[in-house]
Amino acid sequence: MNSRCAACKYLRRRCPPDCIFSPYFPSNNPQRFESIHRIYGASNIGKILQQILPHLRAEAVESMYYEAQCRLADPVYGCVKIIYQLNQNIHHVHNQLANIQAQIAFYNAQMHGNNQIQNAELPAFVGFNNSLADQGNAFPHPAPPPSIRPPWPM
Amino acid sequence: MNSRCAACKYLRRRCPPDCIFSPYFPSNNPQRFESIHRIYGASNIGKILQQILPHLRAEAVESMYYEAQCRLADPVYGCVKIIYQLNQNIHHVHNQLANIQAQIAFYNAQMHGNNQIQNAELPAFVGFNNSLADQGNAFPHPAPPPSIRPPWPM
Numbered sequence: 001m002n003s004r005c006a007a008c009k010y011l012r013r014r015c016p017p018d019c020i021f022s023p024y025f026p027s028n029n030p031q032r033f034e035s036i037h038r039i040y041g042a043s044n045i046g047k048i049l050q051q052i053l054p055h056l057r058a059e060a061v062e063s064m065y066y067e068a069q070c071r072l073a074d075p076v077y078g079c080v081k082i083i084y085q086l087n088q089n090i091h092h093v094h095n096q097l098a099n100i101q102a103q104i105a106f107y108n109a110q111m112h113g114n115n116q117i118q119n120a121e122l123p124a125f126v127g128f129n130n131s132l133a134d135q136g137n138a139f140p141h142p143a144p145p146p147s148i149r150p151p152w153p154m
Numbered sequence: 155m156n157s158r159c160a161a162c163k164y165l166r167r168r169c170p171p172d173c174i175f176s177p178y179f180p181s182n183n184p185q186r187f188e189s190i191h192r193i194y195g196a197s198n199i200g201k202i203l204q205q206i207l208p209h210l211r212a213e214a215v216e217s218m219y220y221e222a223q224c225r226l227a228d229p230v231y232g233c234v235k236i237i238y239q240l241n242q243n244i245h246h247v248h249n250q251l252a253n254i255q256a257q258i259a260f261y262n263a264q265m266h267g268n269n270q271i272q273n274a275e276l277p278a279f280v281g282f283n284n285s286l287a288d289q290g291n292a293f294p295h296p297a298p299p300p301s302i303r304p305p306w307p308m
Contacts, residue, residue, distance in 0.1 A: 038198070038201075039194065039198060039202075040193065040194060040195070040198065041194070041195040041197065041198050043195065044192070044193060044194065044195050047192075048193075048225070048229050051229055052229050052230055056230045059230055059231065060229060060230045060231070063230065063231045063232055063234040063235075064225075064232070066234050067221060067225075067232060067233070067234060071202070071218075071221075075202050075205055075206050075214060076206055076210045076213055076214045076217065077213065077214070077217045078217055078218070078221060079221070079233060079234065079237060080217040080220050080221060080233065081217075082237055083233060083236055083237055083240065086237065086240035086241065086244060087240065089244055090240060090243055090244055090247065093244065093247040093248065093251065094247065096251060097247060097250060097251060097254070100251070100254045100255065100258065101254065103258060104254065104257060104258060104261070107258070107261040107265065110265065111261065111264065111265065
């Protein structure tokens with residue numbers, strides 16, 4: 001009988017009926033287990049899955065696979081680089097919003113406070129037309145998540 | 155002599171002069187190695203560090219420690235949840251920007267195309283004053299990084 005899951009095939013072991021891996025690592029996708037195994041190791045994957053309620057395990061495997069792919073592609077920063085870049089983007093868009101809101105306040109004052117104005121001289125707003133794509137890709141430090149702050153200065 | 159690094163102490167082994175762990179896991183911070191070891195395992199940490207240039211290894215350990223802390227705090231989603239939430243925030247702020255830019259275009263038309271207007275009736279813009287904090291915390295799927303797209307539908 002050759003019904004071992006991809007994990008048990010990779011680990012060259014018998015696939016027991018209650019195998020913790022088999023629901024998430026079908027035999028027709030060996031690369032999926034191999035990727036995740038190279039980063040976390042089979043033992044740690046099993047331990048993490050054991051502590052998770054069964055209906056959440058598929059999501060856990062997806063997120064671990066995602067992180068593993070990122071780490072394989074970028075061994076230095078993994079998906080933490082993405083967190084940093086997204087935070088940079090948010091910071092940039094917030095600056096854009098603040099500038100535009102100031103511009104709207106100016107227009108409001110012109111339209112409702114001074115109805116005689118014909119050719120208003122607009123104030124200069126910095127960064128209004130900057131594209132998000134202009135953000136640099138340097139990675140000094142990852143950005144803080146809601147609860148866990150890294151120990152280095154932000 | 156008791157100069158073993160935190161990793162070698164944890165693994166109950168001699169700490170060789172060229173220990174791959176010792177520069178990043180000082181003996182006075184055993185929790186740091188323990189966290190990262192619980193997620194990646196000592197063998198995988200060593201393998202990842204070996205393939206990275208020495209001057210980038212400290213950053214790699216920081217990012218792995220960060221991911222490990224996230225995974226210990228949230229075994230199901232780890233730091234992928236943060237990526238999803240940041241993408242949600244960016245999507246929301248982009249919508250805000252689009253609405254505000256439409257509002258500015260309206261003001262521009264009023265001020266420069268119709269100078270006689272006194273009490274302009276403004277169009278309705280949705281979400282202008284919504285706070286970023288209003289974003290939900292549901293986690294259907296993590297968002298796509300620049301290069302690695304997860305296999306599920308976005």
